[in-house]
Amino acid sequence: MELRQLQYFTAVAEELHFGRAAQRLHIVQSAVSQQVQRLERELGVLLFQRTSRTVVLTPEGRQLLPRALAVLAATDAFTAEARQLAEYGAARPLRLGTGSSLGSRLDVFLDAVAEQDTRLRVQFEKSGREERLRRVRDGRLDAAFVRGAAPQAGLRRLPLWEDRLLVVLPAVHPLAALDPLPLHRLRGLPLRLAPSARESGLSEAVGAACRAAGFEPESGRPNTSLAETLAELAAGEEAWTVLFAASSDLAITRRVACREPAGPPMLLPTGLAVRDDLEPGRLRLLEAACAAAASAIDHDR
The missing domain is CATH 3.40.190.290 (D-Maltodextrin-Binding Protein; domain 2)
Known part of the structure; x- marks a missing residue:
């Protein structure tokens, strides 16, 4: 069963007419009829009684209609919430820990971040190496610049x-x-x-x-x-x-x-320390930005 089949079913149930339902859905009538029939076969019940002039819901169709509407409403709510989370993720600053100056290479990294998401604001917090890593582990920082190649417990290092x-x-x-x-x-x-x-x-x-x-x-x-x-x-x-x-x-x-x-x-290698369980979207952005920055720096050498 597909969501579109439920959408077609509810549209026909509300219009009680396959043609008007097709116009409302902006598709051809034959597609609506085929998908409703397919849904009926998959469910094993007849949803509509059809004649050459009328379309009416069967008792089974009337009973299932509120369920179908509830599924579609839940899908809409899920989509809306996901979009809100995406907007919040873009609005929330990217919090980066830094220590000594990174010079012009910081510009290269920031350019790479902007290429991934122009809406993203970056905030810096300067502190010692161990404090930066602690703040990454406890979630106060999204990531931190670190020099040296030694791995850190609970963290992964994205090369720069x-x-x-x-x-x-x-x-x-x-x-x-x-x-x-x-x-x-x-x-x-x-x-x-x-x-x-x-x-x-x-x-x-x-x-x-x-x-x-x-x-x-x-x-x-x-x-x-x-x-x-x-x-x-x-x-x-x-x-x-x-x-x-x-x-x-x-x-x-x-x-x-x-x-x-x-x-x-x-x-002396420089990388970005991040948690493995960092928000997936933000982790993917940092991975892509680090790869782009590393490539740009190698190209300029």
Whole structure:
């Protein structure tokens, strides 16, 4: 049994005329007759008594008519409620957690979101990595930007892009003459990273690259700020740090050297953490936006 058969049945019952019912339904009369007959066969009861001049409901038809009307009313209510939910979903802002600046890549992601739904507003909430992830888990955020590839319990990670990292060291240091620079040559030279590097996944990415090169990096004094660390390296401090290749213009002094690591690039992935049980429509939107943003960034490289 199909809903349209119930629609045709109720239309004929109200008009008591197959022709007028067909006009009301904007279809040909033969289609109405065929579908009503099919419904009668499937139900095993005669709904109408037909003559060449009249159409009347049978006792079974009169008894079933209120049921058919109730089914159609419930279908209309279901459709209306679904549309309201869709409108609410579009009106409710997309709540995203963020930490450090994402630069121009945030524009790429927002463009990708707008391509999926121009009505959707985006709200940002800045906090530490663990707090962002907690807020995603408890539903206060729809998703959160996270760096690093480690999986999170109860969450999935939608890939976005990978940031290439450069080695930064004093220009007067003998290793500055090497470009690309074999990472194993940095063995024993203190590595300066900000205290937040562990939370951001930066220390994990650098550590993994160093271990792949055969050594464990030696921790130096923590960064108080990137600008201060670069200034101290420019003054000749025996140490090294890393910088995003996209931000290498921050090292605007001939006293420091930015060098590509030899071998595989040193990469820090960025993704979007979401719950597996996020509202399906919103999850599909984020999956599509992440895929489009990743593709756009790869194309621009």
